[in-house]
Amino acid sequence: MSVDICTFVRQATGAKTAAKRQAIQRLWSGYGEIARYALTGGVYDSVVVKHVQLPEGKAVGDLSHQRKVRSYQVETVWYDRWAGRCNGVCRVAHGLACADFGGEVVMVLEDLDAAGYSRRRRRVSECDIVACLRWLAEFHVNFLGEAPEGLWPIGSYWHLDTRLDEWLVLDDPPLKRAAAAIDRALKASPYQTLIHGDAKLDNFCFADHGVGVAAVDFQYVGGGPGIKDVAYFIDSCLPPDACERRETELLDVYFAELRRSLHTHGKSAKAEALITDWRALYPVAWTDFHRFLKGWSPGHWPRDSYSERTASRVIRQLIPEVGYGPIRE
Missing domain, CATH: 3.30.200.20 (Phosphorylase Kinase; domain 1)
Structure with a gap:
């Protein structure tokens, strides 16, 4: 040393x-x-x-x-x-x-442990999920419209610009072809903020008392629509069937917290347009992370899985001529 x-x-x-x-x-x-x-x-x-x-x-x-x-x-x-x-x-x-x-x-x-945030979670309760979504909403509103000076221009460790190796080996022609359009859709959101960039369950520290949380590991903090963090967080703490079953419910929780935070920060005028934009981008953000995963660790992704069906819808929406096979609901 x-x-x-x-x-x-x-x-x-x-x-x-x-x-x-x-x-x-x-x-x-x-x-x-x-x-x-x-x-x-x-x-x-x-x-x-x-x-x-x-x-x-x-x-x-x-x-x-x-x-x-x-x-x-x-x-x-x-x-x-x-x-x-x-x-x-x-x-x-x-x-x-x-x-x-x-x-x-x-x-x-x-030392967050000494500050009263010593608890870690392998499994989450409903209160834990709400606490993390509240943290994300407040973080996103706090930095809404900020230029990410000194940080990643595009936050998250999986975005296309820094994951070309994974894109090159991606064995999914429609998703591979759509990757740039997916990336452009996320970058084109008029409601950019700072995102944590690695907002998985492991990076949240839970309060010893009450329902507060603190976050760690800011290696990939940077610009982007906040919904990228939300999609990644939900994926990190719930199995695929629960992610699908609870999608609307959990997004409603996040957006309720976002609306509350916008009001607190005097930004309520942006609320409805921002929420409409980010809610529409949720499946796009989910598919963007799925694109990275399929290149990084191909594994076995059943065509009727939640992520594959989400990707199918997103691809058909962004570049309909690509196609993605039948959608099985």
Whole structure:
């Protein structure tokens, strides 16, 4: 380790001592770790440190490597410039210090466990789902119309511009041909905001008391219509049959929270047009993620599955001449 993490943590927090207490998790593909550090003599008793170390031997031209490197640069910008604008409804960790030490990136963050958000979920209750949808609605309204300066121009880790490798190997001619039209439809929404970009269940921390949540992992935060986060979140926490059965119900919950947040932020004049636009884009956003999954992990996607039938409808809507076989309801 070339970086003196403990010294950096002490400087960032004003603590007298800092010591690594617990390795929380390794970063994807061996790019470092997230760890908890215990402190004494300062404001905080503990902090979380995200320490990014680029693996040796990665080719400079490797698209996956370039994407990961850029994602950590984006995350430092998020905590430096943007995170402080989130409120208690769309709670995030406070960024205490971020630095790039010649390729090693270190982020010192508020410990959300110590702040009262220590619970994680493998299975969700109705209250959990509503809490996460409320967080997303508040986040999207909070940054509505903002230009994603320093962040990804297009948020989410699966968008077409950065996933050409997966598109090239996609063995689904109609979906492959429609991919650009799907991407254009999402980019063309007049209601752009910041999206989390990886709003899966694993990235939400639930409050010890009450129903609040906080979110982590902002490597892919950037511009886009908020409905992209909603589609991805629902897909992350429910099985396909429940996603289909509860689609209208869950979208109604999200849009009710969105309408409430728009009113709170003095943006109610945009409510109906925004909701109409994003509701219509929900199947498009779902199909966009499905396009990535089919290229990344082909597996077996039955033609009568929810995702395949959704893709069929979207393709017929956007470019009817492509076709997609019969739709089985």
